[in-house]
Amino acid sequence: MIFELFVSFFKVGLFSVGGGYAAIPLxxxxxxxxxxxxxxxxxxxxxxxxxxxxxxxxxxxxxxxGTRVAGLPGAIICTLGCILPAxxxxxxxxxxxxxxxxxxxxxxxxxxxxxxxxxxxxxxGLSILTLALFQAEKSAIVLSNFRIIEFLLFxxxxxxxxxxxxxxxxxxxxxxxxxTLAYMIF
Amino acid sequence: MENxxxxxxxVLWQLFKSTFSLSAFxxxxxxxxxxxxxxxFVEELQWLDESEMLDITAIAQSSPGPIPINASVILGYRMHxxxxxxxxxIGTTLPPLIIISIISMFYQQFRDNTIVAIALQVMRAGxxxxxxxxxxxxxxxxxxxxNVMYIAMMFITFLMTYVFGISAITVILICAGIGVINLIIxxxxxxxxx
Numbered sequence: 202m203i204f205e206l207f208v209s210f211f212k213v214g215l216f217s218v219g220g221g222y223a224a225i226p227l228x229x230x231x232x233x234x235x236x237x238x239x240x241x242x243x244x245x246x247x248x249x250x251x252x253x254x255x256x257x258x259x260x261x262x263x264x265x266x267g268t269r270v271a272g273l274p275g276a277i278i279c280t281l282g283c284i285l286p287a288x289x290x291x292x293x294x295x296x297x298x299x300x301x302x303x304x305x306x307x308x309x310x311x312x313x314x315x316x317x318x319x320x321x322x323x324x325x326g327l328s329i330l331t332l333a334l335f336q337a338e339k340s341a342i343v344l345s346n347f348r349i350i351e352f353l354l355f356x357x358x359x360x361x362x363x364x365x366x367x368x369x370x371x372x373x374x375x376x377x378x379x380x381t382l383a384y385m386i387f
Numbered sequence: 388m389e390n391x392x393x394x395x396x397x398v399l400w401q402l403f404k405s406t407f408s409l410s411a412f413x414x415x416x417x418x419x420x421x422x423x424x425x426x427x428f429v430e431e432l433q434w435l436d437e438s439e440m441l442d443i444t445a446i447a448q449s450s451p452g453p454i455p456i457n458a459s460v461i462l463g464y465r466m467h468x469x470x471x472x473x474x475x476x477i478g479t480t481l482p483p484l485i486i487i488s489i490i491s492m493f494y495q496q497f498r499d500n501t502i503v504a505i506a507l508q509v510m511r512a513g514x515x516x517x518x519x520x521x522x523x524x525x526x527x528x529x530x531x532x533x534n535v536m537y538i539a540m541m542f543i544t545f546l547m548t549y550v551f552g553i554s555a556i557t558v559i560l561i562c563a564g565i566g567v568i569n570l571i572i573x574x575x576x577x578x579x580x581x
Contacts, residue, residue, distance in 0.1 A: 214452050224453075250494055253507050255413050256483025257453030264487035276488050280480060287452025291460035292472055294446050299465065302442065306570050313566030315441040316541035317558050319525045321448065324549040325418035326518030333511035351512040358516025363523075369426050370412050373513035380509025381502060 203271055203278055209236060210263045210282035217259060224259040238266055259283050330355065350383050395467065399474050401432070402466055406459050406478030411486075414507070414514055417454025420479075421447070422521040424458060434466060437528060449559050455479050540565070 209231040217224035225248065232238050239247065251261035260280055267279030301307050331339045333351045354376040361367035361375075405427050413420040421444045428434045435443075443465075447457035456479055463475030490497050497503060529541050540562065547553040 254486050255411055257455055259453050260483045261487050264484050265491045268488050268491045280484055284456050287456045288460055290450050291457045295461040295464040309570040309573060310566030311442050313562050314445040316529050316537045317544040317562040318441045318444045319529055320541050320545035321548055321555050322418045323522045323545055326515055326522055327549060329511055330515035333515050351509060354512035355516050358513050359519060362520040369423055369517040372516055373412050373510055376513030377506045377510040381506045384505050
């Protein structure tokens, strides 16, 4: 049973290219459809919790399913299965990157990737900002839902980071505490 | 000899400490941790330069598996070989492992708690601020290259991902293709045949 779980999450880790949300259908097919470890409702709960907590969705799911099936050892084994493919593949790629990255040809190719990476990070940042300011995806924005508290937190966060070189973790945590207090007061 | 091993363990400890604390605060997907890593390892510790961090991000995004894990493997390898990789992967994995293990015991209460819901919602504003701070610096440096093609690529790929919803991996593959074409043009210019 435990070994089966390990193999399931190994597959999830191996075939989920492109981060977080790409892994959801894979996890669903392994956990709900093939092995019947969670019902569809439990799976939906799992995704909600995975989004609410830090960490990649696939690791959160591995820990959650593992804990339910076999306690802490289950959690550890499922998580290991999930990160093992990434570990092996990225170690190989890292080795190749540091061996060849100073070649002129490789530099030319890498330089064309960098603007795209900046764009990808910007796009991810904007999606999170829309969620913060309107509590909705960008396709479902309703202007009257604009949240002034989150907007003020965002602006003060930017000022704290850029003007005062504040610690980013402090900014995230601080906006959590100040924002929650603000909502409780108003 | 003893000095070097002391230095080694100092690097490994810093690596563990950093990946652990970054992982504990990465609400909202892989690019959040990449932004935090850039601030920590490029700006604060100055272990890497900025272009290296962008390369690591591109590799992490294009390989299978969660982006934070992928980025930690490469970063750890850069700092201290396979041992470094292991240490930073453990650092990145432990926070979600611990948090979810605890939450899975009473997840109903956690899910239905309004204060938890509010805190998580407002924290997104802070996360967005951190990403924008990083993005502003990165974009500034791309503009500073004064390379019209790179600047145009940054805007076009942004439209592709944000407006048209084209997947990150497709965008990276297209840009890699453009890079290969560039390389061929460069080689021809140098008078070399391939």
